[in-house]
Amino acid sequence: MTLRADLHLTLGEFTLDLAFSAPEGEVLAVVGQNGAGKSTVLAAIAGLIPLQRGEIVLDGHLLERVATGIRLPPQARRVGVLFQGLALFEHLSALDNVAYGLRARGLDKRSARARAHTWLERFGIDELAQRRPRELSGGQAQRVALARALICEPQALLLDEPLVALDAQTRLEVREVLRETLGAFAGVSLLVTHELDDAVALADHLLVLDAGKLAQEGSPEQVIRAPATAHLRAMLSARRTGSTPDPGT
Template sequence: MTLDADLHVTRGEFRLAVAVHAAPGETLAVVGPNGAGKTTLLRTLAGLEPLDSGHVVVDGVAWDRPATGVLLPPERRSVGLVVSDHVLFPRMSALENVAFGLRARGTSRAEARRRAAEWLERLGLAGHADRSPAGLSGGQSQRVALARALITEPAVLLLDEPLAALDAATRLEIRQVLAEHLADWSGVCLVVTHDPVDATVLADRILVLEDGTVAQDGPAAVLARAPRTSWAATLLGLNVYPGEADGAVATLDGGGLLRPAVCPVGRVVVTVPPQAVALHREHPEGSPRNVWRAQVAELTRLGPVVRVRLTGPPDALADLTPGAVAELGLAPGSQVWASVKANEVHAEPG
């Protein structure tokens, strides 16, 4: 399945103008600040919001094209939709909720229930099949809604914060199940999320929306190296510094200077990956072009690394191994030298 969409929607003072193209089996993470148009984009693809102009074409078939009067209603679109508030059928059990889509497509009751039971087991809900939505927790309801969308193998899968209601351990488990399912799937999936881990683990590409338009579109690795907006950089866990550059040095708004390998002139947004920030007890020797005095404010274990929050200027986040933290004897209040090589400092016009 392929998706070719050119979406133009005006609602009051808000205008969405977004082009989305996806190849078979491709998953796109849709990210952006509140009010950027993420949910409107999903609702438009699902047929819940009509286009003012443009088109939605799936595998060569037009679902929405105002210029020619084409508007396929939601129930005739091969779409699986999971919204942030779940919206389960209150008078149906969890099993019946999951089986509903198959039953609506003519699958026998026995077969639909068998497949629904398999999906509930995959998502850790085998013991909750007979419960009504009122008897489920928020996280359990979210998993039922996810199973209900996945079971029909839709051409387009639309997930609006699908893991938001889950606790940390369950989120990790269900993220893995979802990632494995999407890896073997031939449809197109769009995942709206505010979680950078969800975006990078689940998606082939990240679509950054701001003010109803696409600010950036590409693989997570590309966005992390050169984000075009402060919001995108912050989402990906980068150090972000707006400032003014003279072609060689960026003077940061919050204090301090950074020297990128390539430096524009004028307003810039400078980004530095936390893993590129090295810490030293003595002034470092060698090639770093960016060195400054800093104090350790906080240390936080993040999986295999320790994130060190530094106060400068500039303030910074540095990711170190536990061994490096122990070797340096770091603790809150420690005085250190921070350094970054010029080729790890990225400055984009801003």
Template structure:
């Protein structure tokens, strides 16, 4: 996958005059407008994607949701069954992959093992017709921007994971794509390297003038790198919005788990929400009709005896079904009148003598809940 060069001596997609041609208007930059319909056996993907130039969109979802199928469809590696795919106003549905103005960074980078970092990056421009000198000059410029000038002569086996990821990104950007696709770009990195590379990648994406689509199952990657999230489950979009909107108002159990919230659906009558499955909840919001109610595990307090004089309006008798370390805290999984997760310190867990099967009272103050229309 190399993509079309949109420099002055190449016509942009759709056959418009090249920029700089006398009388030519500037090439339109409309971004991405796609409806991707792909049917494969019993699985059907049907999602709409729109993104403006300069926008980074993350496709987020569980394994098997259809994220990779969507990315392959955008790249032209999987044919569409229906729908459309337009980039900057040009129809790409039937454009061969090698002719699309698309750059791809694959999960395993797929660098050519026999080529140096410089020649890996120069490969795309060479495929677009650039001379060897021009292609290597462009590649050197990208390696410099990635902080890899000292590694230009190294072959992939001599590069660290973070360095290989940056070479792969440079190779994709050297073709001057109008759409950049990143397939789990940080998945192959260890935790320590991931922090550094995530920060670098965010910097490079902020400078990218065209559309970038990131596929990931890691919520932190999505929240840090993307301007907007599109959550896909079972081949359909279930929620989209900014990271802040998604985190504050999750609409499925999958999204709630990603952002670390307890989530319930019910029917509101003023400050009372009667849950579809479970007891009633008291909230500070005054609403009517179908709603979601969410609260973080850290808002839950646990007691071995029913608390006397508690100010919590929400109190349920539960049993501990599991305990696991969650960062520097213990996360307790609870079931009973209400199934929920609670976070507490190691000391608090020890003082409560928590263990699977232990009976507890779980309390949440109304002020720590958040209700919003379903």
């Protein structure tokens, strides 16, 4: 199984011009400063933003091709998304948040909730099933969001800044959960982050974006050895000195 993406679109003054492929069983991280286009990449693959040129193919199935007018809606793409900020429904319990995708696909409530319980158990939080998102810690909410993204058995898992806004201890805990989850996931995993440490810890291969274009790609070791952008060099310098770089640097 492979994801092939040839993405070309313009939003206001920003233009995304990127082509890449991602095989199953490998975690691909897209890194770059704020505004580089990382989240736009995920939104395009998920079907939330239409391409103006190019195509997206997942496991040999065409999700979108501008030249022929083919464009599957988001719900028809076998793609799970962990949104930045999680986007959990505040009026629903953790259980019903996880079951939501199955219910949207027509599964009855009882069956959807039974499968949701199974996923909450996998993440060790089934005892929190009846809590609302506001009653969950940051790490617990991340686990709920992961379960919701995986319950519909996607072929590709897209994670948008999954560790943002977490305190240091929770960040380490959730990073380990992500490492285990991505290691067990049989499909294509695509992670976007502006934090190099997260990319190095979780990814097998990096794509470095700069102003909507590919500036560098390679293994984490290759990128660290010869960073191609000023933003990466600033992050590596901050890593050595223990300071915090400006994400927009």
